[in-house]
Amino acid sequence: MIDRTLYTIFKHGSKTYFYSTLFFPPAVKEDVFALYSFVRTADDYVDAVPQQVEEFSAFVDRYASAREGETTGDVAIDSFVDLAGRKRFDPAWTDAFLHSMEKDITVGSYRTIHDLEVYLYGSSEVIGLMMAQILDLAPESHAAARNLGRAMQYINFIRDIPEDLILGRTYFPREELDRFGLDDLSETAALRNRDYFAAFVRFQLGRYREWQEQAEAGFGWIPRRYLIPIRTASDMYRWTAMTIGRDPAVVYRRKVKPSVMRIVSGATYNTLRT
Template sequence: MIDRTIYNIFRRGSRTYFYSTLFFPPAVREDVFSLYSFVRTADDYVDAVPQEIEEFYAFADRYAAAEAGEATGDVVVESFVDLAGRKGFDPAWTTAFLRSMESDIIVGSYRTIRDLEGYLYGSSEVIGLMMARILDLPPESYAAAQNLGRAMQYVNFIRDIAEDLALGRTYFPLEEMEAFGLDDLSAAAASRDPGGFAAFLRFQLRRYREWQEAAEAGFGHIPRRYRIPIRTASDMYRWTARTIERDPAVVHRRKVKPSVIRIVSGAATNTLKA
């Protein structure tokens, strides 16, 4: 039985992941809920306005205490630690994740794609690795799992440009922005040079597609009963990317997200294809 707190964190935090996850078998579904509630809680602290810095570090301390076997009274942390133990997560993955979340407190931009890669590893690739462990996938699947996490995160960066700018963050290499003649990615900058802004976002979407295709090349490692929700989430991110590619300026008008009907109908289609 999924704890109500964990359920509510997941449902509130992500439409695509939540509704896709419902198509996993119950035991797997509970594990995914535990994983997502942990990462979402940490993310919410650093994305709050103003940032809840003390709360974030207290959360990280509760994780360390629970990992050491202490009772914390935090159902989100203790559920995650139980999951990590049962599924054999490498503790370094969680350390990398928390380090990337801390970066959102102290780092506002990245000069090169190499600089960004460390953040991407901790904020998304390790989540893919944790999912691979939840699903008991072979090590041969891990590179694809990392690519899928990274690809989805990158679409989120593109979709959430306006939201991230309001938080004082730019998740795209500054040297690439300069190459496209952009000082920043604000609505004003996009209005001044709509062609340059559109070309820049389409360049970033090509990077996403490379990672996405590398991820999908590894879908054969995923058992059929697990492939439906993963492919559904993957398809929804492809839809988001296509929507933005057609009209890059949309990122400054609204948050591009698939509807619940689109997600559920996509899962139904993938069920028939499986």
């Protein structure tokens, strides 16, 4: 039985992940809810306006106590620590995740793609590794799991450009903005340099597609009963990328996200073809 608090955190956090996850077998579904609730809670602290820095620090302290065996009473933390123990997560993965979340408090931009990839490892690739452990996948699947995590995160960066600007963040390498003749990614700058902005976004979408293809090349490691929700989430991110690619300026007009009907229809289709 999924804890009601974890259910609420997950449902309010991500429509695509939530409705895709419903197609996992019950035991796996519970574990994914525990994982997502932990990472979503940490992310919410650093994405709040204003940022909840003290609350995030207290969250990290509670996690450290839970890892030492203390029951904290924080269901997102206690459930995650139990999951991490049962599924043998490398503790360094969680440390990398929390370090990247801390960067969202202290770092507003990245100069090179290498600099950004350090952040991406902690914010998204380790989540892919944790998912691989939840599904008991072979270590050979880990490269694909990491690529899927960062590919999906990268689409979020593109989709959420205006929201991240409000938080004082630009996740794309500064040297690439310069290469495309963009001073910044504000709506004013993007519309003033519409062609440059469109070329810049499509370049970033190309990077996403490269990582996505590398991820999907590893789908053969995933048993059929687990592949349906993963392929569905992957398909929804592809749809998001295609939608933005047709008109990059759409990110300033609305948040490009698939409807619940599209997600459920996609899962149904994948059930038939997988």
